[in-house]
Amino acid sequence: MSSSKVNRRVGLVRTGNRDLMKEINLSIVLNLIRVQGPLSRTDIARLSGLSVGAVSGLTGELLASGFIREVGAGQSRNGRHPVLLALNPQAGFVVGIKLTEQSIVAAVTDLEAAVVHWRLEPENDLQNPEKAIAAIIRTVEAALKESAVPPSRVMGLGIALAGVIDSQDAVCYYSPILGWRQVQLAQPIEDRLHLPVYVENDVNTLTMAEQWFGAGRDFPHFLMVTIGRGIGMGVVANGQFYRGSIGGAGEFGHITLQPDGPRCGCGKSGCVEALAADPAIVRMARAAVESGKQTIMTQEARRTGQLTFDHVAQAANQGDKVAQEILAEAGRWLGLGLSHLVNLFNPQLIVLSGEGTRMGDARIESARQTMQEHIFDRLDGSIDLVVKPMGEEAWARGAACMVLGELFKHPINRDHRPGLPLGVA
Ligand SMILES: [Zn+2]
Structure with missing residues (x-):
């Protein structure tokens, strides 16, 4: 592809979809701070290729929304001490659920995937999808209450289970251990808890946890x-x-x-x-x-x-x-x-x-x-x-990491489930 073609394409994206570009830049800045922080605004400009002015505007928005915070002064060669910016892990929380044949494990984590609270609930009726959905809702409500996390800071719920899952439509096609076929999990839970709900195969969520927060x-x-x-x-x-x-x-x-x-x-x-x-x-x-x-x-x-x-x-x-x-x-x-x-x-x-x-x-x-x-x-x-x-809580943490991964993902790669609050309205 010639360079003029590349430039034209980028130009089209910029003029045609400003909101998306801004969302992408917010995501780039937030991820730099998350992975390499604390960073100064000059560091972010250098690492992202964005102008210092653009970085100021974007970090201003992230500070206002509470996603990042100022954490004191850094060092620089000319003797100045620029303010450093870091992720505020308590700005948001997510819940992860792991379903097994006879239990529901719930974990509440902060934005750095640290488990702030978890619980294991024995359940006998999980083979029945309706009863399982009711039990998931009960367990999430109980875990959030015990964790004392303010409801306004809860950003999403991830559900992990063994089986073949269509994560885009949040449908469990087939789960041999639960005996489920074609179960729509997200919608009834979203309706009740008013949170975006993601569903994924349990090993996949563990992999994502490793990809985002571990060796990966x-x-x-x-x-x-x-x-x-x-x-x-x-x-x-x-x-x-x-x-x-x-x-x-x-x-x-x-x-x-x-x-x-x-x-x-x-x-x-x-x-x-x-x-x-x-x-x-x-x-x-x-x-x-x-x-x-x-x-x-x-x-x-x-x-x-x-x-x-x-x-x-x-x-x-x-x-x-x-x-x-x-x-x-x-x-x-x-x-x-x-x-x-x-x-x-x-x-x-x-x-x-x-x-x-x-x-x-x-x-x-x-x-x-x-x-x-x-x-x-x-x-x-x-x-x-x-x-x-x-242990058991690591599976539930993996389910929570799937939601965090979605939150920090590059906007064009996101699964389009509603409600994750980062981005342009
Ligand atoms: Zn086999």
Whole structure:
């Protein structure tokens, strides 16, 4: 494209849509302050390429709306001490909700994604969408009341759940754990709470949390892989979150590794999930106990009447060879799967998270080793595998981060759900 063409296009945008340009500039300034602040107005002009006059006007608006604040004086070479501007994290708050089969977790966070309050509500009727919606509304109201955040500062609600979600229309197409098909979640909740509501797959929201507020700030190419009852994945490539054509990208857990292997929850056989997730480990442990192998898990199963992933992980920690081998076997399958991801995506970083990373290090160590063995030669050495253990509130925080991400996103990239207050009326 010739340079005259480029200039003409920019000129058209400027004259044709002034409000959008202003909104874009506000967003650029706010994001510079958020990511690199505290900054002086001169710093912002230099980093953004905007004029000092334009920066003064834009920062004036952001100060008036409370999004940024003055935080004292900086240093400069000519002896002056320019006023520094920083994000005001308490200028707004968002709520994140994580739905599981039997609970709702809510987290209230500030603009820097710090959790100011969270609660876990056990619920038995979530399979019924109407009852689930009523329970979400109750939980959000209770969490906000307990957090003592003024209602006027609450900027949005994010809902995260496992399944295939159309985030644009806020519809859950299919959620196997809740048994939902075609559930419209946002509208009835928006009507009641008068907040913009965003809905997204739970692993995607964790990925966004990492992209906006975690390791992803420094890595434009990374994968988030979660292990637990299932195995999930989120993809960030070129700094952009990747959804696929209908929002179904990242079904890493259902890549077939062993076609004649164990049955998977998805109906196929030998998926990564069926070979390496927590239930696969429990299944292997039961088989070992039933076949009479020498293991302390046998006593544990007799004493408690059951065998869980935690039992296997604890037995392995105590030096039980059978438990260690089961974790290592699951880890080898996981690592084989991860090596495929590295070969496909060539990420700088894989973040491994989810409840399955709390314990059972033998699975992760063996996954790391197998992954290295199967990576294509030239990609080896450039990949970092970081383990980030997490609790229930981290899922809800991830849902909140989705709303924050939307707030800080470049205006033309925003999902067009109503009501986020930053921008030009
Ligand atoms: Zn499967």
